[in-house]
Amino acid sequence: MKNSEMTARDLAHIWHPCTQMKDHETLPVVPVKSAQGVWLEDFEGNRYIDGISSWWVNLFGHANPYISGKLSEQARTLEHVLLAGFTHEPAVRLAERLCAIAPGTLNRLFFADNGSSAVEVALKMSYHAHLNNGETRPLFLSLSNSYHGETIGALSVGDVELYKKTYEPILIRSIQTPVPEDRSEAAAHKAADALETLLRERGSEISAMILEPLVQCAGNMHMYHPVYLRLAKTLCERHGIHFIADEIAVGFGRTGTMFACEQAGITPDFMCLSKGLTGGYMPLAVVLTSDEIYGAFYCDYLEYKAFLHSHSYTGNPLGCACANAVLDIFENENVIGQNREKAQWMAEFLKPFEALDNVEEVRQTGMIAAVELKGYPPQERVNLKIFDYCLKHGVFVRPLGNVLYFMPPYIISYEEMRHMIQTTYDAVKSL
Numbered sequence: 302m303k304n305s306e307m308t309a310r311d312l313a314h315i316w317h318p319c320t321q322m323k324d325h326e327t328l329p330v331v332p333v334k335s336a337q338g339v340w341l342e343d344f345e346g347n348r349y350i351d352g353i354s355s356w357w358v359n360l361f362g363h364a365n366p367y368i369s370g371k372l373s374e375q376a377r378t379l380e381h382v383l384l385a386g387f388t389h390e391p392a393v394r395l396a397e398r399l400c401a402i403a404p405g406t407l408n409r410l411f412f413a414d415n416g417s418s419a420v421e422v423a424l425k426m427s428y429h430a431h432l433n434n435g436e437t438r439p440l441f442l443s444l445s446n447s448y449h450g451e452t453i454g455a456l457s458v459g460d461v462e463l464y465k466k467t468y469e470p471i472l473i474r475s476i477q478t479p480v481p482e483d484r485s486e487a488a489a490h491k492a493a494d495a496l497e498t499l500l501r502e503r504g505s506e507i508s509a510m511i512l513e514p515l516v517q518c519a520g521n522m523h524m525y526h527p528v529y530l531r532l533a534k535t536l537c538e539r540h541g542i543h544f545i546a547d548e549i550a551v552g553f554g555r556t557g558t559m560f561a562c563e564q565a566g567i568t569p570d571f572m573c574l575s576k577g578l579t580g581g582y583m584p585l586a587v588v589l590t591s592d593e594i595y596g597a598f599y600c601d602y603l604e605y606k607a608f609l610h611s612h613s614y615t616g617n618p619l620g621c622a623c624a625n626a627v628l629d630i631f632e633n634e635n636v637i638g639q640n641r642e643k644a645q646w647m648a649e650f651l652k653p654f655e656a657l658d659n660v661e662e663v664r665q666t667g668m669i670a671a672v673e674l675k676g677y678p679p680q681e682r683v684n685l686k687i688f689d690y691c692l693k694h695g696v697f698v699r700p701l702g703n704v705l706y707f708m709p710p711y712i713i714s715y716e717e718m719r720h721m722i723q724t725t726y727d728a729v730k731s732l
């Protein structure tokens with residue numbers, strides 16, 4: 302089978318995510334036949350380094366023998382059972398383990414099956430918990446430039462215009478407060494001052510503040526100082542506002558600690574996890590919360606008091622088995638320590654970018670690095686040019702507008718990292 306045959310069959314039926322489908326008249330869909338470690342392989346034997354962990358989900362490589370083994374074992378034992386009124390060992394074990402490693406005492410766990418639905422769960426739970434406590438707070442607060450997913454509630458609290466503007470008339474109510482402008486402590490304090498002013502006016506209407514700790518990934522890998530999290534958490538507490546940490550992209554060691562919140566020493570009221578949770582194997586998400594929130598729903602059966610949200614695949618055992626395998630790897634290997642070392646290689650390899658005239662800024666938090674280009678209007682679609690160049694040279698990256706970024710699987714080797722970054726450097730130089 303040739304690549305072209307597979308892509309022709311694809312384009313006859315499949316409507317791809319986040320894509321203007323007409324672009325595929327000129328830009329290829331990349332048909333992947335198999336994958337191993339950091340490498341994707343197409344139907345003609347060409348190999349590409351997966352520089353963005355297949356949309357940030359893959360932690361320990363493709364076809365990881367350990368995770369694959371646990372998955373197939375689980376598939377032969379129990380593939381699925383509903384979680385209402387039933388339970389199973391993979392879910393119980395996963396819940397015990399995640400509650401144990403979560404910041405502070407987040408002792409209660411609710412399952413969802415993708416990041417957006419985890420955000421929906423947290424928003425609904427927050428609103429409903431206030432209501433059960435006798436307060437109506439119909440508004441949510443988030444940061445400017447934030448991203449929390451694509452379903453209506455999640456889209457409503459996001460602030461990436463490209464995804465949101467079209468749907469504005471049908472969204473739920475949310476307001477935004479400025480994200481710190483850059484990684485400095487001064488910027489964090491300035492943004493916290495703005496938040497303080499806003500909360501003084503509208504604090505009592507707001508159920509929850511949701512944010513992406515340390516890095517706004519879909520928002521062009523914008524990074525800010527951890528002190529902001531601490532200041533924002535304190536301000537929210539003062540106004541009775543829940544704090545939702547959306548760690549869907551940054552959780553599981555991506556920023557140099559297991560969870561990004563740890564770097565600020567805070568415990569959120571809700572923490573949403575997905576993406577890396579299963580190491581990129583299965584769609585699964587969780588929302589962790591406190592005994593206090595849980596307690597707001599716990600009473601003799603009364604209509605409208607219980608949290609009646611559900612998904613068909615809630616707590617799917619295959620997903621839980623993969624997530625348990627991922628936690629095994631974190632326990633058995635020094636993943637965080639190795640990541641810190643690899644983040645240093647990354648910083649080394651990125652240095653040459655700083656000397657290029659068309660580079661505005663190079664920034665990095667742990668195993669996330671971004672190179673922001675300057676001087677290209679959007680219609681030039683410089684991201685497609687870089688994508689195309691790199692693909693021809695065995696590297697898959699998917700720049701966000703003018704921001705080229707790297708978020709490789711943690712198992713990437715020194716040589717693979719060098720090749721990945723050198724190739725993108727050549728791509729940027731060739732523009």
Ligand SMILES: *Cc1c(COP(=O)(O)O)cnc(C)c1O
Nearest residue numbers: 415416417448449450513549550
């Ligand atoms: C990807 C992402 C989501 C949405 O998760 P999906 O599984 O794509 O629905 C939400 N929040 C953040 C921070 C994300 O990066």
